[in-house]
Amino acid sequence: MLKPIFSNIIHDDGKLLTISLDKASGSGFQPKNEYLFGKIDMQIKLVPENCAESFWLDGIPIREFKNMESAGIPFPKRQPMRIYSSLWNADGWATRGGIVKTDWSQAPFMASYRRFSADACILYSGTYSCSSDSPPWISQVLDSTDQKKMKWIEDNYMVYNYCTDSERFPHGLPTECFP
Numbered sequence: 001m002l003k004p005i006f007s008n009i010i011h012d013d014g015k016l017l018t019i020s021l022d023k024a025s026g027s028g029f030q031p032k033n034e035y036l037f038g039k040i041d042m043q044i045k046l047v048p049e050n051c052a053e054s055f056w057l058d059g060i061p062i063r064e065f066k067n068m069e070s071a072g073i074p075f076p077k078r079q080p081m082r083i084y085s086s087l088w089n090a091d092g093w094a095t096r097g098g099i100v101k102t103d104w105s106q107a108p109f110m111a112s113y114r115r116f117s118a119d120a121c122i123l124y125s126g127t128y129s130c131s132s133d134s135p136p137w138i139s140q141v142l143d144s145t146d147q148k149k150m151k152w153i154e155d156n157y158m159v160y161n162y163c164t165d166s167e168r169f170p171h172g173l174p175t176e177c178f179p
Helices: 145-158
Strands: 002-004 008-011 015-020 026-031 035-045 086-087 111-126 127-130
Touching: 015 026, 015 086, 026 111, 086 111
Parallel strands: none
Antiparallel strands: 002 026, 008 015, 015 111, 026 086, 035 111, 111 127
16 A cells, blocks of 8 residues: 655545645655565666656566675665655755756656555564565576676666766765776
8 A cells, every 4th residue: 555745646546546746736645554675676667768667567677775784885784764755956966967858848747656555564563574584586696698788778778876976976986986
């Protein structure tokens, strides 16, 4: 179940959520649960041709966060996480460094989310409960084919990558950006 955090439209008994952006405000949502680990699936319809968002595309991962604790990079293995998604005006930095500006004559911009499912370890009253004792995703590693597909998605669809934004991080990129 998805929980709106701004002005959103919920359809189909909470199974479809539409968020919007106009010049005055944006919107977003978060699931009600906190997760330790998991595999999250959702169908997303983004704003056509006006989006700097990255998303899992046709079963291909678009971002991987590797556990590199052995290299001194923190990995969130004990801290619960939430999933947030929002639609907001980022044309000051996320659209090719602010070069591409939002065409407000096309507003409102809409994005839709449906079929949210979480095969995950969920936090309940301070204790984690996993969907199974040994979920298949717990040890999943991207093979060379999936890595090539992910690279193709990044090359052809990704507009913004915080791991290459030296203007936003003038004192150095985040440590997770260095494999």
